Amino acid sequence: MAPQTPILDKFLGSVAELVQSRDGGKLQDFLQIEPPLSEIYQRMIEELRQRYQPGPRSDAELQQRCETLVPRTKGSSSWSAFPTFMRLYFSFLRDVNVENLLETYNMLRALLNQCVLALGDSQNGVVVLPTVLYLSKVLAKLAMGLDRQPELIAHILRMEGGADREDNAEKVTLVEQSANVVREAFIKCLTDRSGTPGPNGKPEGKRMGIYLMANLCLKLLFKCGKLRNAEQMFASISAQSPPLMHFPASQRVTYLYYLGRYLFANNLFYPAHIALQAAYEQCHRQAFKQRNLILTYLIPCNIIMGRFPSKALLQRPEAQGLAEQFEPLCRLIVRGDYLAFREYLSYESQQGQWFARKGILLTLRNRCEILVWRSFCRKVFIHGGFLGDPQAQGARGPPPFLYLHKLLVATNWLQTRSKMSLTNGTNHAPYTSAFGSQIISHPTDPDYIGLKDRLNISTNGTNDDHKLMEKYGDYLAPTAFFDEGGYLENNASGELIDGVPDSDYSDYSLDPYAEENILESQSALLMGELESILASLLTQGLIRGYLTHRNPRFAIPGARLRGALPTGFPNVWETIGTRESEDDSVPGWVKPAPAMLGGSALAGIGGRVVNLSGARPVGLQ
């Protein structure tokens, strides 16, 4: 006779009751999987091992017992995915070997997959929603732990991929795999059609889980660096989710944090700052760690748009550790020293490492340097520009202007200054790189190292020729070669087979950098770069006026009323904020439809979000 299973029987009975009463929370509480399991579970596992030893026949028997868990309506099982899930759950308890994390991960993923299938049921799916969330979290934790152990990952990837799988196939990490399962659950929640779906609906039924699943999925996508995959999620949320405000604060704050970071990563700083600011304002004031993380992205977001964190903000307890990173950055922007700025944000610097770990280093580098240049130009203008004649009456007299020559001198001074600080005070000339940018000096690419000696070619040409022949003689002067007709020609005398450059090519210039006066051309190069920077500032609205190219100047017309500085160098935040606030909607953040639009008005357009803020009644001008 088969062994008795009193605990399992009781367990199944309770599960059946919970399904009937649709108590999803309690059901999840019953379906424990994480060790250490309490004694009663250990005893049930013992029963399972004795009564249902692994094998197709016992699986079928176990399945049969699980079939009774769901109500049979009109003869057919109404929710077939659930019994299968329960059978997998029991198999998981019985077979899992937590010593083997990979196997555990795979079993758990299969279990979650089946649970997500059960979630898909339009009537009963909602009962397993808490269980889906629970299993997803355990899976996420396991996957993130495993991805930190590359030697174990290599093993599973090889097992799964087989021998034919080459390196060119994109490897999917376990974290990304888990994100994909969680996304399935998210879609099931989002597309629940019961009650009032869409942006006018309330979080009811499975829709209660939209942001729980979305947040977990986003966490995993951020973890595996596949932010791009989140784009579709945000689009679906925009199209189908009830307004975010109807969800609990913890879900709102977490979601707005990830949304803000996603927008930040896509260089959409204005909407990102709205989302992150809202996350900060709605976050529990004692949740220091979360508030700290939100500030870690809210602050750079604002700095990029010309708004610096105040002392008061940086002194808040949750801002711990942020002041020492961001305050020097702000000071460098104000000062206008682009070289010190670059040094601060170099990967080698301590702060550079910190910014890199937070994933904001490159964004700060790329977006803040223009602000540094604005400050620098402004200072050069103050101390070296023509600020306008306050005595001049009427509109006569030239507008305030700055000779760019002064900017060039000041840039050279900065370069000298920076070199001096690097070499402990020894005086240095400004950069004299013969090629490329005059603004910054790059270490020479090893391939072009020979170019450094360009100025000396004529004086020690023969020496260079020797070196060249030593290295490339077999190519330039081989002992034999094929001529144009394809005949072999001997070249015993070792002539240069393509001819002698100086005599045979004297009519052509082979030197792309052939310029007469190297020093003059260098300052012309630098001037060209400075003009580009100013033009960039102009097109971004960060300075106002016009540039002249011949006799290079930056002029600030119309400054009589407000003065040269406020006119020529308008406030950065006002400029960017005014421009961006024309559209203050945040993609991915569903807000309630305006009150004037009833539910019926939206029903006709399939629940899509349409921005009607600019709409006017028909017939009005």
Next chain:
Amino acid sequence: MSNSTDKTNPAEQPQQKPQVLEEDDEFEDFPVEDWSQEDAEQSAANGGNEHLWEESWDDDDAAEDFSKQLKEELKKVEAST
């Protein structure tokens, strides 16, 4: 590919527990599900009304070291031309 990984059987390795997810970069779950907006706001006594952002930061202090040096440098050019 190196076959060093082939030889290592995960089962034979000393078992490492997966690290707990407590890196400071992780946005942790909140201990409570919901709270009121009052619980989120800084109380007035705790600096709830202070301004958080500096929008005007342009430095017009000519006495500041960098500005002073820059001014000197630009004066030199003026003198030489």
